[in-house]
Amino acid sequence: MKHSVKYIASLLAMLYMGAMECDAKVTLPRILSPGMVVQREHPVVLWGKADPGETVTVKITDSRNKTVGPRKGISVTAGDDGQWRAEYSELKAGGPYTITINDITIDNVLSGDVYLFSGQSNIDLTVGRVTDMFADEIASYSNDKIRHFNVPNAYEFHQPLDDVKNCTWQPTTDEQLMAFSALAYFFSKELNERTGLPVGIIRSSWGGTPIESWIKEERLAEFPGLVNKKRIYEDDAYRNRINQLAGESSARRQSLLYATDPGLHDAVKWYEPAFDDSDWPTVEIPSGSVTDGTIAGDDIHCGWKAADGWATDGLNPVNGSHWFRKTVSLPSSMAGKPGLLRLGCIVDADSVYVNGTFVGTVSYQYPPRKYPIPAGLLKEGDNQITIRLFSNGGRANFVPEKPYKLIAGDEEINLEGAWKYHRGAVVPPVQGGVSFNYIPAVLYNAMIHPIINYPVNGVVWYQGESNVDTRNSYTYMLKTLMDSWRADFNDRDMPFYIVELADFLHKDDRGGRAAWAEMRRNQAEAAKSTHNAYLVPNSDLGEWNDIHPLDKKTVGHRVVEAVIKHNEIKK
Template identity: 50%
Template sequence: MKTNRLTNRLNIKLGLVLLLCLCFAAIGEAKISLPYLINDGMVLQRGKAVPIWGTADAGESVTLKFAGKEYQTTAGPDGNWKIMLPAMKAGGPYDMQINDITLHNILIGDVFLCSGQSNMELTVARVMDMFADEINAYENTNIHYLKVPYCYDFNEPQKDIKKAEWQPLDKTHVMGYSALCYFFAKQLYEKTKVPVGIINSSWGGTPIEAWISEEGLQDFPVYTHQKAVYESKELINNIQQIEQARGRAWQIELYKTDKGTHAQTPWYAENYDDSAWQTVDMFSPQWATNGWRPINGVHWFRQQIDLPASWNGKEATLRLGCIVDADSVYVNGKFVGSVAYQYPPRIYNIPKGLLKTGKNQITIRLVSNGGLPSFVKDKPYKLICGTEETNLSQQWKHRIGTEMPQAPSSTAFQNMPIGLYNGMIAPLRNYVFKGTVWYQGESNTGKWKEYASLLKSLMKDWRKTFGMPEMPFYIMELADFMAPDNPGRKGWAALQAQQAKAAEEDPHATLIPNKDTGEWNDIHPLDKKTGGKRLVEAVTQSF
């Protein structure tokens, strides 16, 4: 009995010792956490004290080693910690060690926040038509770029962005860079020889009120009241589920009733007989309406094109301009690609072995979700094979596959007031910037009268957020859009005037002339190089 008791006591003591060892091991393994901005490849602003921050267990010691110096702090009761680095000269790449974490490839240079909507987001891949040779020939490891992931929140400002990474300007990453940011950073580096960091926090189609905080919108109660409606995440989820179900039902009905897809010989087949189809001018609105409203649903277009023997079996490119709304394309009965919405240029690769000498069949299945379906004028509609080109005819055979009611609308929650500030600007609050580039306004042309006031509120709001009362703002003027006789052109010009008014009334704001880079038939003009050059000229005036 005594032996058993002694054995039990020993087991208990050994268990306690093991438990204590595990506890101390757990304490020893306590790790710090860093926000996604503080990561490999980050660029820190030169000439200013900059914070490095994160979280850890309360009371955890944090040691930071950087550029030959060591800094220490302790996590507070809430687990937050921050270390201020002194102003530093441009340079790098460096490593930074924070406890057991080592960050690599850190640069010190000039960092810019770039924000707005689709013309700020438009990628390098979309401007290759105009600048392919220049882009393919350039890499620069002293330029780093981070795209803030999409996020909206209607309850509170977020502390961190969603997962993201800093990317060097190289062939692996360049196509995902914003085109404007690319040309701005490239030309800025060429002029200053100082590393450049770009944080791009933008979202296509969004209005300015989505980017301002609740406090910043206090003079616009209609927007703060609108935001309150979406504070319930359950409501948002319910709306999304209902709208997604309606959208799926519409798409299913579209597919089921499309005669061209389900015909015994599909209408995209090379040998389909389209002799009974109507011939239409692709740019005429007549095929797109029934006389009093647009025909939504599926429109099929077919065209034969004769090709010389020199094209036989070769790889080629089919250019189909821009199409409203979506399309799927077939060549000689084979599917070659599709685009799901109206804005991107239609550039389809035709693989080797598909084209032949003589007659070749091109078929387009156009889907119209709502509004007037159309082909955009003054865009390229042609086949390209090496150095040879052949233009497509404006005359196409046309037949309706199915007529549908307008597709159900969906709520763009990212467009609601305050949400993007909370999700995509507030998490950047500790980062130090040289200045901000703002390219936005297209989505506010319908309410242009309030735009100058909103833009001034945004600038005041962000300066408070970043603790920079004199933070420079560089406002990209909207590029011209639409034909001069288009009624919508008036609202566009009025908003351009509002941009100028806001810049004129703010001593630390500069309007970057940009209207002359526009294209009448494209809300996303390709020339982002001119705007980048003018940005550099404005920014370097203050150096």
């Protein structure tokens, strides 16, 4: 009986393994997917996983279902580790093509020019954020010859990854457009118009991240402090505890922010029109004075110092909630219409009410405040606008020289000037956790290494704002990144188009502006001393009060000019 049981178990195991072998399928990285754009004048590189020793057959057909390249395609064998790689003959620009890999079909493939856009938030800045300046040009734009692959944000401490999280190639349609990188959009739109070729954009960027996060660990050996910084956080359990404690601290602070704010618990809430604010003092919005560059860095926002009255206790910032109310008288021509409330930019966060109705919130300082007001909410005569501002760490303020107005129909009311003010809850500053995406090498592992097999026509690099304080090493770091990526992409001539940092900080913030100017010189030196590296001028396009200038069209045009010039030289 024992023998028969063993025999049956062995037989079942063999049958199971056989079924597994029959069901085994080739798998592909997510970047090899329908709608992708492959680099013209370059072999089509395909790779993935299969069972060790499995034969992988690749075949490409054009729009007429005619085979491109070898009639039977090409075949490769998966190695002992299950990895396989195939290089197919280059495809003529255009398409669409269909790629068949065993039982997998990748359709709607175009051949054109592919560019990797990487860096920090000025790459991330979306089309939706620049509609104030380019609304007409953006409206309803659609172009199937331009496709974007947005690498999801991720970090990895232990080893370079082979694939990214869920992601697919997206066409440039009005449904997808607002989420695309504005710089990549204007670049690809103009490049397509001038060349007629399909354009593929791979965006791999993350706001606020320093350059060392994008460099592989082996290339950081000359910076032992950076390597050891990574070592500190390599233990998963330790990082989880940090996240857990940071989350608990944040939850406790939020609880106090609500529980101790009288504006939310008085019999008449401070955002309700019936609340009597007659005894509240009056403050100016926006208010403050330009610094002379002698104030400590923590006291400066864009070179502008907030008035001490409401934002501080006379010396230090007051964190927590600050309430502002303004009564606005509207004519009958604006009453009942849907409106738009523009409240510039606010440091740090806010919730806003109109006539006691909540109309919107933003959780951090950079996005412009644009709050739609539903039809029927505005009335003739007095209307009440209330802002509950949240200060999380530094000095709270309303950024000057931004739009502060109420719009309904063709009319608008200026909201700058006197507002009623009262302090709400006073709580400690946010106890920040660790931004693990800022740690050296972790973004290279998760967001660059998975795509190094994918041929590109160049890299657009817009980064450096987060390295101004370490600018003395930036030239070397950028040259290291370029050399490392070229080796990993197996393209020693891969062009880099380095976007110069935009102008930033008020003219009277002499210390800050000098630091940014030095950073630009370091960018220029890296470009000048590196083969096929080009500095794209951008310092004339900035906004002193916004680290994310809106004019991404002009800089996109300049990147196109650099690309075309390089291609002419190459020919």
